[in-house]
Amino acid sequence: MKIAITSVGQDLESKIDARFGRAKWFIVIDTETNQHQVISNEHNLNISQGAGIQTAENISRHNVEAVITGNCGPKAFTTLNSAGIKVYSAVDGTVAEVLEKFKNGKLKQAGGANVEGHWA
Amino acid sequence: MKQKLTIAVASGKGGTGKTTVSASLACAAADTGHKTAYMDCDVEEPNGHLFLKPTINYRHMVGIPVPVVDQDKCTACGLCGEICQFSAIVCVNKNVLTFDKMCHGCGGCSLVCPTEAITEHSRNFGVVETGDCGNNLKFCHGKLDVGEIHSPPLIEAVRETAQGEDLSIVDASPGTSCPVVAAIKGVDYVLLVTEPTPFGVNDLEIAVDMVKELGIPHGVVINRSVPEHTLARDFCRDNNIKILVEIPDDRRVAEAYSKGELPYKGVEGYRELFKELIDTIIEEAGR
Ligand code: SF4
Numbered sequence: 001m002k003i004a005i006t007s008v009g010q011d012l013e014s015k016i017d018a019r020f021g022r023a024k025w026f027i028v029i030d031t032e033t034n035q036h037q038v039i040s041n042e043h044n045l046n047i048s049q050g051a052g053i054q055t056a057e058n059i060s061r062h063n064v065e066a067v068i069t070g071n072c073g074p075k076a077f078t079t080l081n082s083a084g085i086k087v088y089s090a091v092d093g094t095v096a097e098v099l100e101k102f103k104n105g106k107l108k109q110a111g112g113a114n115v116e117g118h119w120a
Numbered sequence: 121m122k123q124k125l126t127i128a129v130a131s132g133k134g135g136t137g138k139t140t141v142s143a144s145l146a147c148a149a150a151d152t153g154h155k156t157a158y159m160d161c162d163v164e165e166p167n168g169h170l171f172l173k174p175t176i177n178y179r180h181m182v183g184i185p186v187p188v189v190d191q192d193k194c195t196a197c198g199l200c201g202e203i204c205q206f207s208a209i210v211c212v213n214k215n216v217l218t219f220d221k222m223c224h225g226c227g228g229c230s231l232v233c234p235t236e237a238i239t240e241h242s243r244n245f246g247v248v249e250t251g252d253c254g255n256n257l258k259f260c261h262g263k264l265d266v267g268e269i270h271s272p273p274l275i276e277a278v279r280e281t282a283q284g285e286d287l288s289i290v291d292a293s294p295g296t297s298c299p300v301v302a303a304i305k306g307v308d309y310v311l312l313v314t315e316p317t318p319f320g321v322n323d324l325e326i327a328v329d330m331v332k333e334l335g336i337p338h339g340v341v342i343n344r345s346v347p348e349h350t351l352a353r354d355f356c357r358d359n360n361i362k363i364l365v366e367i368p369d370d371r372r373v374a375e376a377y378s379k380g381e382l383p384y385k386g387v388e389g390y391r392e393l394f395k396e397l398i399d400t401i402i403e404e405a406g407r
């Protein structure tokens with residue numbers, strides 16, 4: 001399956017980015033082959049509202065089944081949910097470490113937004 | 121005074137006594153024989169009514185049109201999400217999601233939708249109340265519903281509702297962001313209320329830039345003025361801005377305020393001060 005991890009850099013050794021909507025990069029990884037692809041989210045960094053929604057939309061274009069990130073607000077969660085994408089929470093570590101944890105079933109699936117939206 | 125006049129009272133920050141000044145000014149205007157409307161455009165936290173104690177006799181809801189999508193007609197083309205500047209509508213996985221609270225009601229999405237899947241429904245986000253404060257003084261304010269963020273349309277509604285009197289006093293919200301611009305856009309004169317503290321003057325500077333940008337004639341009221349604090353005075357002199365009046369730092373004003381009383385009504389000497397102020401403003405605005 002394909003998953004996306006929010007990342008502060010462009011390779012597997014980068015730290016994960018805990019902020020979903022304001023993450024600079026996404027690493028999209030195929031968990032069977034370990035092949036990965038780097039997706040830029042830079043165009044959503046500076047928009048004044050709806051960064052989470054736009055980021056979720058951006059990710060949904062890459063046919064991933066799950067997203068691993070730190071904090072995901074209610075609107076981003078709703079959007080991901082609607083796109084059929086599951087959200088898993090991870091707070092720190094590198095992309096590679098988080099990926100390992102995910103493969104070993106060590107990450108918890110988020111049942112809802114885990115931070116308040118900026119406008120809520 | 122020949123033509124109708126709208127005067128806005130603004131301040132770069134909260135707590136400068138803006139409401140006391142604008143409400144007092146409204147009373148002074150009414151008492152000097154002008155048919156006056158006081159409009160509280162600080163819709164996130166209106167408090168003019170606490171001092172003016174109006175009888176409210178009319179209220180109406182204010183809403184904006186938000187999109188509702190008929191999923192049967194929708195072909196998931198995604199155009200609506202592309203046009204929306206506010207991320208209030210987005211198409212993912214053949215579903216269209218809408219986030220009403222983020223929608224500015226621009227109508228763009230329903231315009232671009234090729235299949236007419238989008239209709240507009242009104243969503244209320246605040247209320248405008250109008251009333252009377254007795255002789256010559258009409259009252260109007262807007263109250264934004266809890267959790268709402270877009271105050272400009274409500275502010276515009278307040279201003280539209282109360283227009284028509286000879287003299288309108290607009291109480292703008294503190295700061296220099298969109299709501300303030302909505303409150304002072306197109307007025308004839310802006311009264312900037314400040315304090316002679318470094319913070320006060322710093323915010324005054326920003327507020328002055330804003331009114332200059334908007335091209336509105338303006339003057340300054342220094343509130344809680346202390347003779348030896350010259351910061352605000354110096355700033356106005358250096359920038360060629362007229363100080364219309366300095367209201368002294370007076371215990372009695374604070375005491376009146378804490379009782380929900382205007383200095384205009386409750387403290388000796390202030391009736392004259394505000395009557396003079398309104399005359400000065402009319403003269404300045406008329407130039
Ligand atoms: S009406 Fe305008 S702001 Fe609202 S969802 Fe449609 S395009 Fe976006």
Ligand code: SF4
Binds near residue numbers: 197198
């Ligand atoms: S523009 Fe109309 S048809 Fe296209 S996704 Fe939006 S609602 Fe559906």
